[in-house]
Amino acid sequence: MPGGDFHPFFFVVIAAWILVCGLGVVLFRNIIYSAVSMVFCFLGVAFAYALLNAELVAIVQILIYVGATSVVILFAIMLTEVQQSYGQLFHRQAIFAAPLAVAAAVVMTVMVVSTELVDVGDTSLNLSVHALSSLLFNRYVFPFELVSLVLLAAMIGAIVLARRQGEKR
Amino acid sequence: MSPLDWWLLLAMLLFCIGAFGVLARRNTIVVIMSLELMLNAVNIALVAIAQFRAGSQGAGVLFSLFVITLAAAEVTVGLGIVIANYRAKRTVENDHFDEMKG
Numbered sequence: 001m002p003g004g005d006f007h008p009f010f011f012v013v014i015a016a017w018i019l020v021c022g023l024g025v026v027l028f029r030n031i032i033y034s035a036v037s038m039v040f041c042f043l044g045v046a047f048a049y050a051l052l053n054a055e056l057v058a059i060v061q062i063l064i065y066v067g068a069t070s071v072v073i074l075f076a077i078m079l080t081e082v083q084q085s086y087g088q089l090f091h092r093q094a095i096f097a098a099p100l101a102v103a104a105a106v107v108m109t110v111m112v113v114s115t116e117l118v119d120v121g122d123t124s125l126n127l128s129v130h131a132l133s134s135l136l137f138n139r140y141v142f143p144f145e146l147v148s149l150v151l152l153a154a155m156i157g158a159i160v161l162a163r164r165q166g167e168k169r
Numbered sequence: 170m171s172p173l174d175w176w177l178l179l180a181m182l183l184f185c186i187g188a189f190g191v192l193a194r195r196n197t198i199v200v201i202m203s204l205e206l207m208l209n210a211v212n213i214a215l216v217a218i219a220q221f222r223a224g225s226q227g228a229g230v231l232f233s234l235f236v237i238t239l240a241a242a243e244v245t246v247g248l249g250i251v252i253a254n255y256r257a258k259r260t261v262e263n264d265h266f267d268e269m270k271g
Binding site for chain 2: 006011015018019022023025026031034035038041042045048049052053054056057060061064065068069072073075076077079080087088089090091093094096097098100101102104105108109112113117131132135136140143147150151153154155157158159160161162
Protein backbone atom coordinates (compact mmCIF):
# COMPACT_ATOMS: atom_id res chain seq x y z
CA MET A 1 0.00 0.00 0.00
CA PRO A 2 1.53 3.35 -0.97
CA GLY A 3 0.29 5.08 2.15
CA GLY A 4 2.28 2.64 4.19
CA ASP A 5 0.86 0.18 6.65
CA PHE A 6 -1.77 1.78 8.80
CA HIS A 7 -0.65 1.82 12.42
CA PRO A 8 -3.80 2.42 14.49
CA PHE A 9 -1.80 3.13 17.65
CA PHE A 10 0.42 5.81 16.12
CA PHE A 11 -2.50 7.25 14.21
CA VAL A 12 -4.57 7.66 17.38
CA VAL A 13 -1.67 9.23 19.28
CA ILE A 14 -0.90 11.70 16.51
CA ALA A 15 -4.55 12.50 15.81
CA ALA A 16 -5.17 13.20 19.50
CA TRP A 17 -2.02 15.33 19.63
CA ILE A 18 -3.05 17.40 16.58
CA LEU A 19 -6.64 17.89 17.70
CA VAL A 20 -5.78 18.78 21.31
CA CYS A 21 -3.17 21.30 20.18
CA GLY A 22 -5.59 22.67 17.58
CA LEU A 23 -8.23 23.18 20.26
CA GLY A 24 -5.56 24.86 22.36
CA VAL A 25 -4.92 27.42 19.62
CA VAL A 26 -8.59 28.33 19.50
CA LEU A 27 -9.38 28.21 23.21
CA PHE A 28 -6.35 29.58 25.10
CA ARG A 29 -6.88 33.07 26.45
CA ASN A 30 -3.18 33.95 26.56
CA ILE A 31 -2.03 34.42 22.98
CA ILE A 32 1.46 33.13 23.73
CA TYR A 33 -0.06 29.82 24.86
CA SER A 34 -2.05 29.77 21.61
CA ALA A 35 1.12 30.29 19.59
CA VAL A 36 3.05 27.55 21.41
CA SER A 37 0.08 25.23 21.01
CA MET A 38 0.10 26.04 17.29
CA VAL A 39 3.79 25.15 17.03
CA PHE A 40 3.09 21.77 18.62
CA CYS A 41 0.12 21.27 16.31
CA PHE A 42 2.36 21.91 13.27
CA LEU A 43 4.88 19.45 14.68
CA GLY A 44 2.13 16.85 15.05
CA VAL A 45 1.07 17.43 11.45
CA ALA A 46 4.68 16.86 10.39
CA PHE A 47 4.60 13.52 12.22
CA ALA A 48 1.34 12.74 10.46
CA TYR A 49 3.06 13.27 7.10
CA ALA A 50 5.91 11.04 8.23
CA LEU A 51 3.35 8.38 9.19
CA LEU A 52 1.88 8.73 5.69
CA ASN A 53 5.32 8.02 4.14
CA ALA A 54 5.49 11.56 2.75
CA GLU A 55 8.91 12.32 4.17
CA LEU A 56 9.57 15.32 1.91
CA VAL A 57 6.36 17.05 3.01
CA ALA A 58 7.18 16.26 6.64
CA ILE A 59 10.58 17.94 6.33
CA VAL A 60 9.16 20.94 4.48
CA GLN A 61 6.45 21.22 7.14
CA ILE A 62 9.04 21.39 9.91
CA LEU A 63 11.21 23.83 7.97
CA ILE A 64 8.50 26.26 6.90
CA TYR A 65 5.75 25.94 9.49
CA VAL A 66 7.61 25.04 12.67
CA GLY A 67 10.66 27.05 11.66
CA ALA A 68 9.51 30.10 9.75
CA THR A 69 5.77 30.71 10.08
CA SER A 70 5.81 30.25 13.85
CA VAL A 71 8.65 32.73 14.22
CA VAL A 72 6.83 35.28 12.07
CA ILE A 73 3.69 34.90 14.18
CA LEU A 74 5.66 35.19 17.43
CA PHE A 75 7.30 38.34 16.06
CA ALA A 76 3.88 39.77 15.29
CA ILE A 77 2.74 38.96 18.83
CA MET A 78 5.78 40.72 20.25
CA LEU A 79 5.40 43.73 17.96
CA THR A 80 1.75 44.24 18.78
CA GLU A 81 2.52 43.88 22.51
CA VAL A 82 -0.90 42.50 23.30
CA GLN A 83 -0.61 40.95 26.70
CA GLN A 84 -3.41 39.00 28.32
CA SER A 85 -6.42 39.65 26.12
CA TYR A 86 -8.86 41.63 28.19
CA GLY A 87 -12.60 41.41 27.87
CA GLN A 88 -14.38 38.83 25.83
CA LEU A 89 -12.37 36.05 24.28
CA PHE A 90 -14.89 35.32 21.54
CA HIS A 91 -16.70 37.53 19.12
CA ARG A 92 -20.43 37.75 19.69
CA GLN A 93 -20.97 35.77 16.49
CA ALA A 94 -19.42 32.76 18.26
CA ILE A 95 -22.92 31.61 19.20
CA PHE A 96 -23.49 31.06 15.48
CA ALA A 97 -19.97 29.88 14.71
CA ALA A 98 -19.97 27.02 17.23
CA PRO A 99 -23.13 25.27 15.92
CA LEU A 100 -21.93 25.94 12.37
CA ALA A 101 -18.60 24.24 13.00
CA VAL A 102 -20.26 21.29 14.72
CA ALA A 103 -22.81 20.97 11.90
CA ALA A 104 -20.03 21.08 9.29
CA ALA A 105 -18.17 18.38 11.22
CA VAL A 106 -21.25 16.15 11.33
CA VAL A 107 -22.07 16.64 7.64
CA MET A 108 -18.48 15.95 6.57
CA THR A 109 -18.27 12.88 8.82
CA VAL A 110 -21.36 11.47 7.14
CA MET A 111 -19.86 12.29 3.74
CA VAL A 112 -16.51 10.67 4.51
CA VAL A 113 -18.08 7.54 5.97
CA SER A 114 -20.70 7.10 3.26
CA THR A 115 -18.49 7.82 0.25
CA GLU A 116 -16.84 4.88 -1.46
CA LEU A 117 -13.74 6.38 -3.01
CA VAL A 118 -12.91 4.76 -6.32
CA ASP A 119 -9.49 3.19 -6.34
CA VAL A 120 -7.79 4.41 -9.49
CA GLY A 121 -5.39 1.55 -10.00
CA ASP A 122 -1.62 1.41 -10.11
CA THR A 123 -0.70 1.62 -6.46
CA SER A 124 2.93 0.87 -7.24
CA LEU A 125 3.91 4.46 -7.96
CA ASN A 126 7.09 5.31 -6.12
CA LEU A 127 6.81 8.77 -4.62
CA SER A 128 10.47 9.18 -3.78
CA VAL A 129 11.99 12.63 -3.41
CA HIS A 130 13.73 12.04 -6.71
CA ALA A 131 10.47 11.25 -8.52
CA LEU A 132 8.74 14.23 -6.93
CA SER A 133 11.49 16.67 -7.84
CA SER A 134 11.58 15.50 -11.43
CA LEU A 135 7.80 16.03 -11.56
CA LEU A 136 8.17 19.47 -9.99
CA PHE A 137 10.81 20.67 -12.43
CA ASN A 138 9.29 19.14 -15.53
CA ARG A 139 5.53 18.84 -15.60
CA TYR A 140 4.79 21.35 -12.83
CA VAL A 141 7.48 23.91 -13.57
CA PHE A 142 4.97 26.63 -14.48
CA PRO A 143 3.14 26.52 -11.11
CA PHE A 144 6.56 26.44 -9.49
CA GLU A 145 7.56 29.69 -11.19
CA LEU A 146 4.19 31.23 -10.41
CA VAL A 147 4.65 30.43 -6.72
CA SER A 148 8.03 32.15 -6.72
CA LEU A 149 6.36 35.21 -8.23
CA VAL A 150 3.68 35.11 -5.52
CA LEU A 151 6.35 34.92 -2.83
CA LEU A 152 8.11 37.96 -4.29
CA ALA A 153 4.83 39.89 -4.41
CA ALA A 154 4.02 38.87 -0.82
CA MET A 155 7.45 40.00 0.36
CA ILE A 156 7.10 43.41 -1.27
CA GLY A 157 3.52 43.70 -0.04
CA ALA A 158 4.49 42.90 3.53
CA ILE A 159 7.25 45.52 3.47
CA VAL A 160 4.89 48.15 2.06
CA LEU A 161 2.20 47.31 4.62
CA ALA A 162 4.46 47.18 7.65
CA ARG A 163 6.25 50.44 6.88
CA ARG A 164 5.10 53.34 8.98
CA GLN A 165 2.45 55.48 7.36
CA GLY A 166 3.70 58.69 5.81
CA GLU A 167 7.31 57.65 6.21
CA LYS A 168 9.15 58.38 2.99
CA ARG A 169 12.10 55.99 3.17
CA MET B 170 -13.81 2.44 7.41
CA SER B 171 -10.60 2.32 5.47
CA PRO B 172 -7.39 3.96 6.72
CA LEU B 173 -7.92 6.80 4.25
CA ASP B 174 -11.30 7.53 5.88
CA TRP B 175 -9.63 7.92 9.27
CA TRP B 176 -7.09 10.36 7.87
CA LEU B 177 -9.86 12.34 6.16
CA LEU B 178 -11.80 12.45 9.44
CA LEU B 179 -8.74 13.83 11.22
CA ALA B 180 -8.30 16.48 8.52
CA MET B 181 -11.98 17.37 8.68
CA LEU B 182 -12.01 17.78 12.46
CA LEU B 183 -8.91 19.98 12.38
CA PHE B 184 -10.53 22.04 9.61
CA CYS B 185 -13.66 22.57 11.70
CA ILE B 186 -11.60 23.60 14.75
CA GLY B 187 -9.77 26.11 12.58
CA ALA B 188 -12.99 27.38 11.03
CA PHE B 189 -14.47 27.93 14.48
CA GLY B 190 -11.37 29.88 15.48
CA VAL B 191 -11.56 32.06 12.38
CA LEU B 192 -15.24 32.83 12.94
CA ALA B 193 -15.27 33.18 16.71
CA ARG B 194 -12.03 34.67 18.03
CA ARG B 195 -11.65 38.41 18.40
CA ASN B 196 -7.86 38.56 18.31
CA THR B 197 -6.73 38.93 14.69
CA ILE B 198 -3.46 37.07 15.26
CA VAL B 199 -5.37 34.07 16.62
CA VAL B 200 -7.62 34.28 13.55
CA ILE B 201 -4.53 33.99 11.34
CA MET B 202 -3.27 31.04 13.42
CA SER B 203 -6.65 29.31 13.00
CA LEU B 204 -6.40 29.96 9.26
CA GLU B 205 -3.08 28.12 9.31
CA LEU B 206 -4.79 25.21 11.10
CA MET B 207 -7.35 25.04 8.28
CA LEU B 208 -4.62 25.02 5.64
CA ASN B 209 -2.80 22.26 7.53
CA ALA B 210 -6.00 20.24 7.63
CA VAL B 211 -6.42 20.54 3.87
CA ASN B 212 -2.80 19.50 3.46
CA ILE B 213 -3.33 16.38 5.56
CA ALA B 214 -6.27 15.43 3.34
CA LEU B 215 -4.24 16.09 0.17
CA VAL B 216 -1.26 14.03 1.29
CA ALA B 217 -3.45 11.19 2.60
CA ILE B 218 -5.36 10.95 -0.67
CA ALA B 219 -2.14 11.18 -2.67
CA GLN B 220 -0.59 8.37 -0.64
CA PHE B 221 -3.59 6.05 -0.60
CA ARG B 222 -4.83 6.71 -4.14
CA ALA B 223 -1.82 6.43 -6.40
CA GLY B 224 -3.76 7.73 -9.42
CA SER B 225 -2.80 11.26 -8.45
CA GLN B 226 0.73 10.53 -9.76
CA GLY B 227 2.37 12.64 -7.08
CA ALA B 228 0.25 15.70 -7.84
CA GLY B 229 -1.32 15.60 -4.37
CA VAL B 230 2.02 15.71 -2.58
CA LEU B 231 3.32 18.47 -4.86
CA PHE B 232 0.13 20.45 -4.41
CA SER B 233 0.55 20.26 -0.65
CA LEU B 234 4.04 21.73 -1.06
CA PHE B 235 2.54 24.61 -3.06
CA VAL B 236 -0.09 25.10 -0.35
CA ILE B 237 2.62 25.31 2.32
CA THR B 238 4.50 27.92 0.28
CA LEU B 239 1.41 30.00 -0.37
CA ALA B 240 0.43 29.75 3.31
CA ALA B 241 3.81 31.23 4.20
CA ALA B 242 3.16 34.11 1.79
CA GLU B 243 -0.35 34.55 3.18
CA VAL B 244 0.79 34.70 6.79
CA THR B 245 3.43 37.31 5.89
CA VAL B 246 0.91 39.62 4.24
CA GLY B 247 -1.75 38.92 6.88
CA LEU B 248 0.53 39.82 9.75
CA GLY B 249 1.71 42.87 7.83
CA ILE B 250 -1.91 44.01 7.71
CA VAL B 251 -2.36 43.23 11.41
CA ILE B 252 0.69 45.28 12.34
CA ALA B 253 -0.37 48.18 10.09
CA ASN B 254 -3.80 48.12 11.74
CA TYR B 255 -2.18 47.97 15.19
CA ARG B 256 -0.16 51.07 14.37
CA ALA B 257 -3.30 52.92 13.36
CA LYS B 258 -5.63 51.82 16.18
CA ARG B 259 -3.42 50.33 18.94
CA THR B 260 -5.51 47.17 19.01
CA VAL B 261 -5.70 43.79 17.29
CA GLU B 262 -9.30 43.02 18.27
CA ASN B 263 -11.12 42.58 15.00
CA ASP B 264 -14.39 44.25 15.99
CA HIS B 265 -12.54 47.56 16.16
CA PHE B 266 -11.73 47.35 12.45
CA ASP B 267 -15.03 48.62 11.08
CA GLU B 268 -14.04 51.48 8.76
CA MET B 269 -15.49 49.70 5.75
CA LYS B 270 -18.88 49.21 7.36
CA GLY B 271 -21.45 50.76 5.04
